[in-house]
Amino acid sequence: MDYTTHEHDVLVIGAGGAGLRAAIEASAAGVSVGLVCKSLLGKAHTVMAEGGIAAALANVDDRDNWEVHFADTMRGGQYVNNWRMAELHAKEAPERVRELERWGAVFDRTKEGKILQRNFGGHRYPRLAHVGDRTGLELIRTLQDHGIHQGIQVYMECAIVRLLKDGERVCGAFGYYREDGRFVLFRAKAIVLATGGLGKAYKITSNSWEGTGDGHSLGYHAGAELIDMEFIQFHPTGMVWPPSVRGILVTEGVRGEGGILVNNRGERFMFKDIPDNYKSQTADTEEEGWRYTQGDKNARRPPELLTRDHVARCIRREVREGRGSEHGGVYLDIAWIKKYIPHAAEHIKRKLPSMYHQFKELGGLDITTQPMEVGPTTHYVMGGIRVHADTQMTRVPGLFAAGECAAGINGANRLGGNSLSDIIVFGKRAGEHAAQYAKNASLGAINPEQLRDIEREVVAPFERPVTSENAFTIQHELQENMQDLAGIVRTESEMQQMHGKLEQFWQRLGKVAVSGNRWYNPGWHTSLDLYNLLTVSEGIVLSGIMRKESRGGHYREDYPNKSEEFGKVNIVVHKGSDGKMQVRQEPIPEMPDYLKRVIEANR
């Protein structure tokens, strides 16, 4: 069989923020680093992040510090987070942000000439370092332009289909170049998975074609465990009209800058339902909420800035009960701030330039004068590969994971802004520890028979009669079914039904046929992505069935309340020796006293 071979000490799979940051760190440690990305460099999903990077720099409010950030993250995650990861994240995020500035990032500034920070849902103080509403672009470009001078070998438009092992430890990765379908083998002493999310398992999503859960699936099939897979973040504000843009993200920054949610009766419905654990932190009146968004330290946050899981469910309720907007969403109004400030239109354009642009071009709507229509969109997966908090290594020796494809820091719900900080904090840690591991390891042995099996599997769709299954059709049907049966509101029977359907989808995947050749063939690529999408969908459904309560991104109509019992466990899945997915509960380790005291002090 025909393939090229590359050897590296550390191979990083995925070149978004986490992957780039891991590669930079590993390279700095003096080992040889390969960086593989499915798209061109600089196009990864990080580019879509809008609102900002959460870090307790305390530039805008000097009451902020790592302890408050930690407590906010745990409260937002409803206390099933990996507390050690939440601690490291809160402590290290400020230094990672300052480092970006050293590497050329240009953040918006305070009057004193420091990095400006903005309000965001669930963060007690203004905490998000940002660049208008294109923070992700700034982050990825900064890492990219720094990274290309660090001696990292980049393999663009290259997709990995399987990880390879030598006994227990990981020793390589096998994939293909999208350009011409050539096969490629990477031999490596350590591998970092940094592949991002899996939003493409759902119909309405803010994710690009890349979000097919590749890392989740690669890790799972190589023996790593996945945890918290039932926790999916449905971002409350995606575009709903016109149909072709449904799901595209509308940044939480709109609400951070004072935007309000209104139903078709003109009611600001978020005031009607404020969860108990946020009551003391939420504004009593519209006026107080407005003052908060404008930096009044004595004001409390408006209810639009409650956590994403809660806001998304409130929007769904309004729509269900007939109070939705024309096209099945609710209204998000930023234009109303003209009531309080002169030159509001200019202000909005300066603070939210890409939102202004996006609605103007795609929706034919001027957000400085008209309300936007918004509704929930699948945005992020809290769950993912289980890693050691300090090193980011999975239970497979030599295999690391960082960013969205890893799990732990976010618990049941992620706060906005915590993902950009997550990827740079844990990207760095993963790179550092992978390099360290590689320095003490040798290249593992590759089993040629295994390579031949993988190749046979991967090219099989070309050998089936073209009248067989179409990959795009299966993908569409999977997305529709996951949206309906394992979406924002779930029940036992619907998830069981979905589980049954997944078995059928697996069978149909075995019959997928592809026309044409291996040169840049989207039909073929989609058929290979499906393997990953089906794997992660199964993880979501099985974990969702086991967690018989509602918490964060997992809401069950048949168990609408939180349960104390489930608040003490993570749901863990792994691949059994029979090849079937195994699911179990595992107790969350007891939080040490010093962190308990931090939580208490910040109630």
Next chain:
Amino acid sequence: MGQATFHIWRGDKNGGSFQEYHAEITTGMVVLDAVHQIQATQAPDLACRWNCKAGKCGSCSAEINGKPRLMCMTRMETIPTDQPITLQPMKAFPKMKDLVTDVSWNYKVNKMIPPLKPRKPDFPDGTWHMTQEEADRIQEFRKCIECFLCQNTCHVLRDHDAKEQPMFGGPRFMIRVASLDMHPLDTEDRLKLVKDDLNIGLCNITKCCTEVCPEHIRITDNGIIPLKERVVDEFYDPVMWIVNKFRGGRKEASTRTPLPMV
């Protein structure tokens, strides 16, 4: 809303031709949606790049009815559908397959540009003082999504294919240099690179790049012209030449020379 006919270029580096496809058009649809529909129903091996579908990643650049555009930001309502719509890959880059071109040359040029070399931090915590006004000047350039439409449109690259000898860096990398050169913290001197390696002199300010920029960056006025002026000041201005001699080197002078505001 009815049907639209597309003539899409299909082929690879060895050649190809336009093939006809039909797509159902619905409200708000963009050209990329039509391409996806054709992929899913008629031509599953039709190659096109895309990622964000919201004008933020710059992947889906192509020529729509001959105009360089992002397919995800071109609404079908803005294109006449009474005649076939042509879709073809960017002309300035080698063809790979269908709408996908080989843009790797751009990544090589980018690598030639030395990264930021910040001055010593202003504060003990390793941070700097920077005003919003200072940030604003280069944030315009940093909005660039690297769609390479400006590179594709630039006649120096498109018609004269100046990618090797002489090599013209192209508008994208002129504004990248400008964003570093005007960076309030930077101390590196890139003017020689701009003059001798990226050959800024080859640009004759036709502003075609500015016209196609989906981010509306004023590439020529705010990026290329100020850079050209600095090159002239540094290398061709007799007064500055004497001043530089006197000061003992260009580099120091360049960090002190205030930038022209355009």
